[in-house]
Amino acid sequence: MGSVQARMEAVLARLLPPAQVAPARLHAAMRYATLEGGKRVRPLLAFAAGEVGGAAADRLEIAAAAVELIHAYSLVHDDLPCMDDDVLRRGKPTVHVEFGEATALLAGDALQSLAFQILAEHLLAEEPRAQLEMVRTLAAAAGSRGMAGGQQIDLESTGTALGMPALEFMHIHKTGALIRAAVILGCSCGSLGEAEKAKLDRYARSVGLAFQVVDDILDYDASTATLGKTAGKDARQGKPTYVSAMGISRAREMAESLRAQAVGALEGLGARAARLAALADFVVLRKF
């Protein structure tokens, strides 16, 4: 895992425009938003999915970087005052606090463009048509029927009590879509049959949901432990969570059941899928 994370740091540093190139402040903000940050869960998933289909690492790193750039842009915009109004991210001031709102807005916009640019300008698949399909997959996952749509639902549901189907619909879009895209892009860099791809897609759906359920549990735990409150930031903002919808113990059961589903989906893929299985464990058992 550490090797993928170190590799991604280097790849992203190379793919992002240098901070000295004009407009320097914009490029500095884009680098600030993307580098030295995060668990790189999506790149880890892309690499692990690539392993199943024997994809070359120099292709995987580009596909993974494209997904990570979309993720980074979404965090910058999500932190803006008109959205979650967050001032800290990964222990650092958020991009708009550090660079101002307008530059943060443009940095997010330009990170999204860059994701599609790198996906189109490197050779990632034997068939260019397969590579166009990767562009389509990432765009759909990022757009109004994917991640951006999920954020809209999140926005509208703040302060309301969502039932389980609505909560699930929101998260399938907000986090699930991009996590699925990471897995799909990773396996698209290699060669996999349709049946194998379908298994990986089922895996990705379960892991994507598990990721969000665990996020909600961690938010609940952190606040209970460190703030002495019964609910964390999401609850304080009136955001519906799995914990608020089903209670903490059922949420924990759900995370475990999604982990088991994810691992189960990999049946028949053998040792090539060992890293994906380990990542399902990591997503559910992580403490941060």
Next chain:
Amino acid sequence: MGSVQARMEAVLARLLPPAQVAPARLHAAMRYATLEGGKRVRPLLAFAAGEVGGAAADRLEIAAAAVELIHAYSLVHDDLPCMDDDVLRRGKPTVHVEFGEATALLAGDALQSLAFQILAEHLLAEEPRAQLEMVRTLAAAAGSRGMAGGQQIDLESTGTALGMPALEFMHIHKTGALIRAAVILGCSCGSLGEAEKAKLDRYARSVGLAFQVVDDILDYDASTATLGKTAGKDARQGKPTYVSAMGISRAREMAESLRAQAVGALEGLGARAARLAALADFVVLRKF
């Protein structure tokens, strides 16, 4: 011209997610931002460039729509309070006034994703590799070394007196890059040799700059005529313009000279380029 505009309205209405589909409010905002608006200069340029290379209209309309979606997203974000803080656009309340800031932000984000999605999911060129190059072209034109970069320079230059080279650098990015992309994508839908493409690219550079010079002149004229002031909104906002940098009469000369350069670049292309020539005239002689 009218037929391209009517066609684009129908195409965009078809490509944008229906306003009834969830998340409905986001989709309504995306449609509000894109439909019934604008001169559709970029689609007109894409269609006219396609005519030079004999491109099919059903391909051109997709390429033109992708460029127009990028343009529409940039207007939504540009109007936000942290940017130009505009409340009116094309005689209607801006997207954030109508839908709120958060939804406007997400609508812009999702319009950008949609542009790349449609560019990847329709058949636009015989060679998929050429179509990947179209994705790359549009992404680069939209990004930090294209339109978003130009907006950053605009942001930083407000309140300062830019010299001509800096002003030109800004506009080559802010408006020029996307106008060039419209022409390049239009000719990529057909078949053109490299020498012909180079002519169209020279044409596009001149038209792109001319477009901005004329915008500045119109802003100056409008305010002089209707507000009785010596300068318009840009000047009030402290934005450097061609008029403020070189005076109104030299700005008019420059617009005319760029028009002549644009038409000159088309030499040797014959009647196939008649629409492009007419568009250069339209861009410079327009009164709105």
